[in-house]
Amino acid sequence: MASASDLYIGLMSGTSMDGIDAALVSFAGSQPELLATHTTHYGTTLRQRIIAASQNKANPDELGELDHQIGQLFAQAACAALELSGLTASQVTAIGSHGQTVRHQPRSAHPFSMQLGDPNIIVERTGIPTVADFRRRDLAAHGEGAPLAPAFHQAFFAHPDEDRCILNIGGIANISWLPGNSGQTTLGFDTGPGNALLDAWCQDQTGKPFDQNGRWASEGRIHQDLLNDLLSDAYFSLPPPKSTGKEKFNLQWLKTFLNRHPDATGADIQRTLLELTVTTITHQLPESGSLKIFACGGGVYNDELMNQLRRACAPCPVSITDELGIHAQWVEAIAFAWLAQQTMEKRPGNLPDVTGASGGRILGGVYWP
Known part of the structure; x- marks a missing residue:
């Protein structure tokens, strides 16, 4: 007791x-x-x-x-x-x-x-x-x-024999790098948008607050020119420490790019935003030959997002923190x-x-x- x-x-x-x-x-x-x-x-x-x-x-x-x-x-x-x-x-x-x-x-x-x-x-x-x-x-x-969560992640998720990354996919996505080698340092930072742009675009176009299971995104195709344009934002290449929020990654930010790509359809934009989340996470993961990723936050309930994340991270396994004893939500x-x-x-x-x-x-x- x-x-x-x-x-x-x-x-x-x-x-x-x-x-x-x-x-x-x-x-x-x-x-x-x-x-x-x-x-x-x-x-x-x-x-x-x-x-x-x-x-x-x-x-x-x-x-x-x-x-x-x-x-x-x-x-x-x-x-x-x-x-x-x-x-x-x-x-x-x-x-x-x-x-x-x-x-x-x-x-x-x-x-x-x-x-x-x-x-x-x-x-x-x-x-x-x-x-x-x-x-x-x-x-x-x-x-x-x-x-601030990386200190908690270090206290309860780190393992001496395993390189782990705790990936929180909220409105903004952030990672905590928990190296198994005690001589290395725990790191953590915001990678960029998690669900923020997906939710904002879905609300703007459909009136729904989020894309249930990523179904709308799954109907679209990646608009590569738009994706490349979005990825050109300087935040993504900033070295850590770094953090951000919806004051930056919001609908107004998105629409400044959409004006340059009038041929993009609503579903294609949603799929491209999902790919933006996946790409900005995977491109900023630490180098490790044996990394295991454990995700948490609302993004783990977006099936399409998790499927694409697992595809992009292969052969590195992507699980959820439930496997470490703490429910992802x-x-x-x-x-x-x-x-x-x-x-x-x-x-x-x-x-x-x-x-x-x-x-x-x-x-x-x-x-x-």
Whole structure:
């Protein structure tokens, strides 16, 4: 039986901006144990407002209202997971809330990363200490503020005899390189769009928020000239550390390229965007003769995307993190539960070699009941 000091709730809403995953986790054993999970969806109108905010289309009043509304939903998600577990708030050490990123600009003249979801509301409604605002301390130490999950991946997925890559396919795709040779360094960075452009184009053309199982993409063909044009974006050739978001890879970015390729059909564009995700992942994988890839995030449920990824990575095997004992849907939420534990125990949560920070840092602020 886990003690109270081992129990944490992780709250995560990623760059797909579709809802909040809540995971109540025990860290009593050698692997995280999921005790309860819950997903709170945003709904169409709120999601559209969040996406608009991420594209710099929100005034201060709108940002303030979104911060409050998202905070209420994050609190709701945490309460739902707690209720499902049968535990009480006093048994949980802390909540780790990622918040909802609406702007991430680590390379601007004045670097920043903005997450909405007021942690004051979360702690007020749950009565549980809440750790939030994880990214800005790393930014203050001259890091990218992202990705943060590689530290968690290193702690629970690394294997001394095997080169592994953890591939998270959310709105943005990122990889964690976990070399089996202890003399090598764990690395991680955002490769570029994961589901972001696929979802945006599907919504724009069909009114549906995503392409179920990649069926629409499977009806199209790769438009090679368009793909080459998309791949010319400078982000893809940047060396790590690097991170990005929907403030860059969005519908407006895509349409600047589509104007040069008027012959491309809707389905062909969808298939080409899928190939863009696959290509930018595979071209940035580390060199290894025995690499094993384990995927997580919403992209693992896109059959066409996973089929094409396996084709492109062959003979390197592509599995999902379930095979390592952690369900692919819940890896990110569990990671922020673990990051909350790191903070509460006054341990660094970042990896300087990943983010580019000047050193390990205790991340986030703690909000007390």
